[in-house]
Amino acid sequence: MKRACRILCVDDEDFNLDLLESLLVPNGFETFTAQDGKRAMEIIGRKNIDLVLLDINMPIMNGHEVCRAIKSNPETSHIPVIMITSLDSKENRMKGMEAGAEEFLPKPIDLPELLLRVKNILRATEFEDAFNYVIHALARAAEANDVDTGNHILRVGEFAALLARELGQSEKFIEDIRAQATLHDVGKVHIPSHILKKPGKLDEAEMDEMRKHPTFGAMIIGDHPHLEMGRRIALCHHERWDGTGYPNGISGEAIPLEARISSVADCYDALRASRVYKPNYDHTGAVKTLLEGDGRMMPAHFDPRVLEAFSRLVPQFEALYDKMKDS
Numbered sequence: 001m002k003r004a005c006r007i008l009c010v011d012d013e014d015f016n017l018d019l020l021e022s023l024l025v026p027n028g029f030e031t032f033t034a035q036d037g038k039r040a041m042e043i044i045g046r047k048n049i050d051l052v053l054l055d056i057n058m059p060i061m062n063g064h065e066v067c068r069a070i071k072s073n074p075e076t077s078h079i080p081v082i083m084i085t086s087l088d089s090k091e092n093r094m095k096g097m098e099a100g101a102e103e104f105l106p107k108p109i110d111l112p113e114l115l116l117r118v119k120n121i122l123r124a125t126e127f128e129d130a131f132n133y134v135i136h137a138l139a140r141a142a143e144a145n146d147v148d149t150g151n152h153i154l155r156v157g158e159f160a161a162l163l164a165r166e167l168g169q170s171e172k173f174i175e176d177i178r179a180q181a182t183l184h185d186v187g188k189v190h191i192p193s194h195i196l197k198k199p200g201k202l203d204e205a206e207m208d209e210m211r212k213h214p215t216f217g218a219m220i221i222g223d224h225p226h227l228e229m230g231r232r233i234a235l236c237h238h239e240r241w242d243g244t245g246y247p248n249g250i251s252g253e254a255i256p257l258e259a260r261i262s263s264v265a266d267c268y269d270a271l272r273a274s275r276v277y278k279p280n281y282d283h284t285g286a287v288k289t290l291l292e293g294d295g296r297m298m299p300a301h302f303d304p305r306v307l308e309a310f311s312r313l314v315p316q317f318e319a320l321y322d323k324m325k326d327s
């Protein structure tokens with residue numbers, strides 16, 4: 001059975017918490033309550049919360065600080081936040097927007113409106129989950145002919161998200177790249193299995209065939225506006241900053257940023273993995289190869305800004321790889 005959606009209500013006044021619970025519980029929601037921001041953060045860390053209703057004026061951490069803490073943690077940034085503000089507080093709304101809140105509701109609370117907003121937000125989140133699920137299913141389908149690459153595609157999404165955050169990209173960009181970088185190799189579904197699984201080096205004809213996977217990937221993803229980023233990543237993740245990549249040999253900023261980021265994420269993970277055609281590197285070896293080159297892979301292949309961001313994130317890459325490594 002599907003579990004009830006979990007809503008955390010945060011307010012320092014009992015009266016308001018009781019009011020929210022009396023509305024939400026009969027409508028099938030499971031509620032948690034906190035009277036200050038610190039307690040709210042503890043519950044968010046433990047309870048798989050689906051949505052937060054957040055008052056602004058509270059002791060210890062105010063609503064804006066709580067919202068900022070939720071939105072700046074990659075593990076909780078997806079949780080929607082509705083801030084409850086006083087009627088005349090434009091400034092509070094602006095601060096809330098800056099902190100990343102999705103919605104605002106004025107006080108005194110209009111209960112029917114609150115219920116509608118909660119339902120709408122949760123429906124949108126459910127749609128997004130389903131969309132991301134289908135993206136991953138498509139990415140997985142492309143592995144049918146390939147060697148077992150384990151969690152490679154998921155790790156590339158997470159590494160790309162880490163880099164995007166370090167480069168100061170928006171939450172929307174970060175969430176899109178996390179989901180859609182997993183599609184980078186979807187075009188491999190058209191590459192014959194004997195090429196993908198060949199031990200040792202590919203000959204020229206096989207390499208030519210292999211170089212078609214970005215174009216195939218872009219064709220498979222097509223031109224849906226919600227998948228534009230995935231399409232650009234699939235098409236351009238083997239392009240190089242110095243113009244020596246494929247399929248189009250474009251260079252520098254002509255390569256979309258999301259593809260420049262995914263390229264570093266993909267190369268780090270590919271270096272760590274052992275494959276029939278190559279041994280694996282440990283973390284230190286992979287970092288050294290990316291930052292200093294080994295003759296085949298060279299720093300000039302990557303956007304220097306992305307490579308710099310990578311060099312600042314070296315410990316996080318190691319921790320994330322260990323957390324998501326194939327058993």
Ligand SMILES: [Fe+2]
Pocket residue numbers: 184185213237238
């Ligand atoms: Fe690829």
